[in-house]
Amino acid sequence: MKDRNLTEITQKLNFTVVKRSISLKLIIAIMLSLIVSSPVSAFINSLIKQYIHGNYGVYINALISLLVTTVVILLFVRLIIIKPLNLVEEAMHTASEGDLTVTIRHNSKDEIGRLSSSFNVMINNLIELINKANHTVLKINDYSDQLSLISEENSKAIDHISSSIQKVASGAEGQAQNSIDLVYSAKEISKRMDQSASSIQTVANTSISANSKANAGNDSVNKTIYQMREIQDSVKKTSDVIHSLNIKSNKIEEIVGMITQIADQTNLLALNASIEAARAGEHGKGFAVVAEEVRKLAEQSGSATESIREIIREIQTVTNDAVESMNQGRKIVEKGMELVDHTGYSFSDISKYIEEISRQSQEVSTVVKEVNQRSLNMAKMIEEAASVTEQNSGNIQTITASTEEQSASMEEIASSISELNDMSDDLKGYLDSFKIVADTN
Structure with missing residues (x-):
């Protein structure tokens, strides 16, 4: 019972760390998008002021700035989080079909990198287990043939x-x-x-x-x-x-x-x-x-x-x-x-x-x-x-x-x-x- 409680606490801590890490990446992505989109918004604002006057220009400027910021955020999120997760998902799908030759090459030290390393270790352990099982089966067959003879x-x-x-x-x-x-x-x-x-x-x-x-x-x-x-x-x-x-x-x-x-x-x-x-x-x-x-x-x-x-x-x-x-x-x-x-x-x-x-x-x-x-x-x-x-x-x-x-x-x-x-x-x-x-x- 004590071991079970310790396992649940460890899982909660790991989930909290992962959640904070992903939140941190999202914050970084938003900050980067704001930094990248600010010059773009300023440039668009200058163009709008030249051709459109009044509240319409403000609305259009806000809308365009929001779209640019959203696109940049989505690009950073896709590059930093979604693309590595897709690689992990594809590798897991390939492994689930029995192909254990797959490996994930993700060298980052974040949660996705640790997840990739853990997946690679799991695949290596499975390969080692299967190889040992194959050797054991071959030895069993040899011993069985000898015993049969x-x-x-x-x-x-x-x-x-x-x-x-x-x-x-x-x-x-x-x-x-x-x-x-x-x-x-x-x-x-x-x-x-x-x-x-x-x-x-x-x-x-x-x-x-x-x-x-x-x-x-x-x-x-x-x-x-x-x-x-x-x-x-x-x-x-x-x-x-x-x-x-x-x-x-x-x-x-x-x-x-x-x-x-x-x-x-x-x-x-x-x-x-x-x-x-x-x-x-x-x-x-x-x-x-x-x-x-x-x-x-x-x-x-x-x-x-x-x-x-x-x-x-x-x-x-x-x-x-x-x-x-x-x-x-x-x-x-x-x-x-x-x-x-x-x-x-x-x-x-x-x-x-x-x-x-x-x-x-x-x-x-x-x-x-x-x-x-x-x-x-x-x-x-x-x-x-x-x-x-x-x-x-x-x-x-x-x-x-x-x-x-x-x-x-x-x-x-x-x-x-x-x-x-x-x-x-x-x-x-x-x-x-x-x-x-x-x-x-």
Whole structure:
């Protein structure tokens, strides 16, 4: 009650201060209007006195002065009070429609300025509240999704456990009978283990003989490897010789080309000499005969060099084929070397495996004897386990009932989470109806 009275007193004081402040502004506006309108009234009065005399002039002057003063007062009131109030009213109307991005920019320290500041603070507080509510809704949605996922996983796990328990329960019933069969089987295993021990010893003896033959095969492979390496060296040398022959054939072809050029030049010189001999007349006949013979020799040289070139080209073709064949042969020999090496490694591995088999056969023989004894012990343990299985069957039924109750509880939790999601979505939709500045946090 005391707080309520204090609030009413504060509101009355605030109203009084606001009223006085507005009255003060009105007084200031009237004073300013009088100051502004006085020169105007004086000017109008002087004009009226020039043209109108008597009481009419006084009346008209008073009327015009009143109109001017009223207009000036209205302008000042609109500028000082009404315009800021319109800004506040527009901002409040915009905010009432859900747009909280609006702010009032009124820097005065009067009541309207304080009202604008309070409005801006209220908008900022609302924006902060909505942002916090949005963050809270998002966190609630995340937690709800996580809880829903966990609930689904737990439900699946419980269903799986329940199914597994039922399978175990059904299996436990037949396990007792199986235990009896296992006892009989264990005794049969003991008998066959004795037979296996004898067979394993035979395998060990056979492994020793196979190891000896594998060693002999490994020696043969080593000899083959040595011979394949000699073949590989021979093929490489032959390939190098053919490659050298190919290079020399190319050089011969270059020399033949030079000879062809010389023969062409000689033929040209002989032709020029024949022309000069014809010009010399009788004195040049002997020289013409010599020039003709030189020309014939040049043509024969050209024909011979062309034949040599053809032969060299055939040699180069054969040489290139031989080089290609030698390269293929070398690749085949290298591949054969790899295969022979691989075979040697295989024989070596086989020998090691056979030795390992022989060693393990001895160990297995010893283990078989131990297994034989343990089979007898196992038969006794299986008989004891059969009685324990019967007890477990009753416990499994109790666990099955508990898992069914747990599954029902998880379904109720899932339903509650779904309702929480719906409520969160409704709240998010309501908050989204407000237009606010984006949260930078």
